Amino acid sequence: MFWADDLAASVDGPQVVNDSKTPSGTVHVGSLRGPVVLDVIVRALRDRGIATTLLYGVDDLDPMDAQALLTPDAVEREMGRPLAHVPDTAGDCHASYARHFAGIFIETFAGLGIHPDRYYWMSDIYPTGEMDPLIRTALDRAQVVRDVLLRVGHVERPDGWLPVHVICPACGKVGTTIARDWDGHTVAYACIPDYVEWARGCGASGRVAPFGGAAKLPWNLEWAAQWSLLGVTIEPCGKDLATAGGSRDRSDALAREVFDREPPLNVPYEFLNIGGRKMSTSKGRGAAAHLMAQVLPPEPLRFLFLRPRPNQAIEFDPEGTDAIPRIFDEVDRIAAAVAGREVKGELPPFPERLYALAQLDPGADHAASAAAYRPAFGHLALLAQIPGVDTAARVAAEKGGPLTPSEELVLAERLRAARVWLDAYAPESARLAVHIDAVPERVGDLTEDERSFLSALAVAAEVDPPGSGDEWQALLFRVARDRDLPAGRAFAALYAAFLGRANGPRAGWLLAGLDARFVLARLRDAGAAGVAELPGPTPAMGASS
């Protein structure tokens, strides 16, 4: 079975699937793997008739620890405060830094067909008091917490350390406080100036009841507490957390030993690497999730994350490669196979399932959408670069009939993606560039009859200027035939003269889209240019006079 179906087959009873994220800054495409994996698992469960709830949380009471986006004067003030309390640096009307960045991320979900039943924000939950019983349990069992952290995570806490972070009443920071002396009602806290390197505490101290939003649980414990609070049964997590002795192991042990609850089923998933390296939010040009969504529409983007098993790292390098066109092509190939057409190469296991899960709407007619006509991405990228071409008409002609409304949508989506791809990622070989300034060097490789064809074409076009792509195309063939030059070589000569390469788009339309005087001049120049550069017995003779 497909991996998600295997997983769904291994559980019984109603399921609560959960994931949460700390919104510390811009998120990159790789971060979308988690949500897609979640969604696919949920679909697989529901397809088996298992009642399933999908939750998505924002850990926005976690301390601010990334100063990249803060102004210098804000660093001292904001670092270490809960993300939910840091003002939105973008100043675009979000209530906080956390709401801004989490919002950008979450907004991509719906576009990917991911629809959690409920979003929750820890900054909303703590003040309600729902976490209080769990905080109390953690404090009562502080020694158990310390033992677990030492045994599982090899982290030793100082004597008297309590598993709670008070939000400093004086400076509002949560990352800089330590708590001691739990008396059943209050704890003693201190906001330490040099407790952590990335933030500076104010030095305040006192006693406070750590409930109702006055304090939060430390990371590993908060995770385990969420499972108890929400009844989570399945929670995937990234491999950075799933490592042995890492966060997940600690939280699993804390769930069992502090909250007396079996932790949820884990589905560790690997990362998406860009060019063999970890994707970096700060350096990764074009790797931001919302940017990638412009060049990879939902279906291929889901496909990218779906096809490999979760524990398999995905190597993805869109920069200057054909990685993006390849994804489209692979989706199309599988769609063709699903629609019953013969395809080359081996298919992945369960292509129908893979195809269906890549679709936005789980309830849609997958057979129909698989059978629909799909213009090849690479071909669209080419058409998009030819001046004056009617793409829709061309694609309809290639299909052999008018496009359906949904096919038109796919075309528009792909055309948009192709333009972004050409602009941001495409290798030079995929870009058409008319050499305006000088005759391309490649013209020097042309044979004499090819060059004279170019000259003759210039003469013919001057006598009776073609007014359209069709007329240019007709003229090309006529001149080539008159001179007994095979059409293939004639076209190659044209591409050499204008594009500096051996092939290109439909030549007539390319020429029709360029300035007529430039075309004539280039044809004459290219027809003459190569001659002088060619060694050999033939004396150089200009095409003129």
Next chain:
RNA sequence: GGGCCGGUAGCUCAACGGUAGAGCAAGUGACUCUUAAUCACUAGGUUGGGGGUUCGAGUCCCCCCCGGCUCACCA
């Protein structure tokens, strides 16, 4: 040092334990309004190394080598 993933054609990758394939790149050929198109063909491999299980191993087990990511301080 621990964990996870990978090493298969020049490149990118595929192959429920059952004849190692595809795309791109390369080469050859076909094609007179088809021109990074289409079609046909060719070439390219000791599946990182060594053991083991099996009628049969790219696939499963063990040991190495190489690469990547990740954790080990904090969340």
